[in-house]
Amino acid sequence: MKYKFRLRDYIALGILIILGAGICIFTIVYPKSRGDQVIIEVDGELFGTYDLSNDATIEIKSKGKVSNVLEIHNGSAHMIEADCPDKVCIHQGEIKDDGQVICCLPNKVVVRVISDSKSEYDSISK
Amino acid sequence: MAKKVPRLGILLALALLLSYVESLIPFFLSVPGMKLGLVNIIIILILYIDCWQDAILVSVMRVLLAGFMFGNVYSIAYSLSGAILSFFIMLIMKNIFQLHIVVVSIFGGVFHNIGQILIATVVASNVYIMGYLPALYIAGMITGLLIGILACELYPRISKIRRI
Numbered sequence: 001m002k003y004k005f006r007l008r009d010y011i012a013l014g015i016l017i018i019l020g021a022g023i024c025i026f027t028i029v030y031p032k033s034r035g036d037q038v039i040i041e042v043d044g045e046l047f048g049t050y051d052l053s054n055d056a057t058i059e060i061k062s063k064g065k066v067s068n069v070l071e072i073h074n075g076s077a078h079m080i081e082a083d084c085p086d087k088v089c090i091h092q093g094e095i096k097d098d099g100q101v102i103c104c105l106p107n108k109v110v111v112r113v114i115s116d117s118k119s120e121y122d123s124i125s126k
Numbered sequence: 127m128a129k130k131v132p133r134l135g136i137l138l139a140l141a142l143l144l145s146y147v148e149s150l151i152p153f154f155l156s157v158p159g160m161k162l163g164l165v166n167i168i169i170i171l172i173l174y175i176d177c178w179q180d181a182i183l184v185s186v187m188r189v190l191l192a193g194f195m196f197g198n199v200y201s202i203a204y205s206l207s208g209a210i211l212s213f214f215i216m217l218i219m220k221n222i223f224q225l226h227i228v229v230v231s232i233f234g235g236v237f238h239n240i241g242q243i244l245i246a247t248v249v250a251s252n253v254y255i256m257g258y259l260p261a262l263y264i265a266g267m268i269t270g271l272l273i274g275i276l277a278c279e280l281y282p283r284i285s286k287i288r289r290i
Contacts, residue, residue, distance in 0.1 A: 009226045012219070016236065020267065024260045103255055105200055105246060110255070 035098040035113030038077045040070065043108040052077065052096065052113070060109055067107040077111060079104070130180070134172075138184050138191075141168040145192040160262060163235055163269045169213065170231055170277045175285055178217050185209050200249065204242045211241030227281065228274035235270025236263055 040047040042062045050056060052075050060068040068089065069081035076096035079089040082104055089104040095113050102111040144164040151162060165188060172181040189209050193202030215237040219230045239262035247255045 005226050005229070008223060009229045012223065012225050012229050013232070016232065016267070020236075020260075020263045023263055027257065027260045099257065101255065101257055103246075105204075105249070106198065108249070 030099075033098045033115055034075075035096060035100070036116045037114050038070070038072065038095075039112050039114055041110045041112075047109075060107075062107050062109060068104055068109050070102075070111060077113070078102070079111070082107070130176075134176075134180055134184060137168055137172060138187055141165045141184060141188040142191055142195075144168065145188060146196065149196050160239075160265050161269075163238060163266075163273055166212075166231065166234055166238070166270075166273045167277050167280065169209075170216070170227065170234065170273070171280060171284065173216065173220065174227065174277075174281055178221075182210075182213055185213055203249065204245055207245040208238040208241035211244075212236075212238035227278050228271065231274030231277055232267055232270035235268075235273065236266035239263065239266040 036052055038050050038052060040050070040058070040060055042060065047060060048058070050058060050072060052072060054072065055074070056072045057080075058070045058072070059066045060070060062068075065083075067083050068079055070077055071080045076094040078094040079092065079102055082089050084104060084106040086106075089102050089109070092102045095102055095111070098113055098115045100113045103109065144167070148162050148164050165185075168188075169181050169185050172184055186206070186209065189202060189205045193199075193205060197205070212234040216230050216234040219225045219233050220227075225233075240259070243255065243259055243262055
């Protein structure tokens with residue numbers, strides 16, 4: 001196996017890096033604003049909407065049993081319990097900005113933050 | 127054919143072992159679906175030493191068997207989509223563009239993650255999961271580079287396996 005990179009290798013790598021940088025810059029530059037509410041969706045359907053300003057502990061039920069527990073505290077939300085083995089959603093930490101998500105793929109639970117101005121737009125687009 | 131079956135069997139067993147080792151190593155727990163991709167060493171080496179048909183056979187069998195043993199239906203769906211997308215991207219990069227093995231591996235790593243996140247978006251029917259794309263993209267590049275360097279070092283040493 002030759003160790004030397006040829007020109008086409010550098011070009012391919014360059015394209016990949018530029019594409020990656022583009023995606024990263026888009027995500028960083030994309031305007032972030034503080035969210036006001038969390039939407040909880042189970043299997044693509046709305047489970048409930050909660051205000052971030054009120055502290056609460058929410059038991060999320062999917063398929064008839066409590067699968068995840070979400071805690072809202074000091075204006076941010078985080079998952080404190082999950083019945084899946086990997087606990088990825090707990091490790092995802094706190095979310096508070098508009099558009100941030102916690103997802104639990106085994107239970108198909110998605111928690112996302114919205115701001116008031118955006119929620120209206122979302123309900124229209126649905 | 128008589129020699130091919132046991133050889134591919136050994137490589138499949140090796141790939142399964144690596145996916146078990148991989149499931150023991152926690153790597154950036156904060157993003158779902160992030161893994162080292164050790165199995166890709168085997169797939170790339172089969173792709174270079176044997177033919178692409180053998181490589182995709184081992185790849186798909188590995189995903190199904192590992193899914194039944196260590197995962198569930200959803201982890202099979204995510205891994206399978208990632209494995210198939212990354213495999214065909216690697217095949218195109220190797221055969222049509224004739225790129226270096228390290229570059230092929232980096233493309234494989236990145237597109238494995240892209241394939242997974244696309245299926246995750248469809249399964250959870252939520253576009254916001256795409257927010258993990260930058261982290262997964264960069265992770266794919268780093269793991270792809272490491273795996274590529276390993277494959278590049280291993281290839282001249284084990285290419286004799288074909289004649290066994």
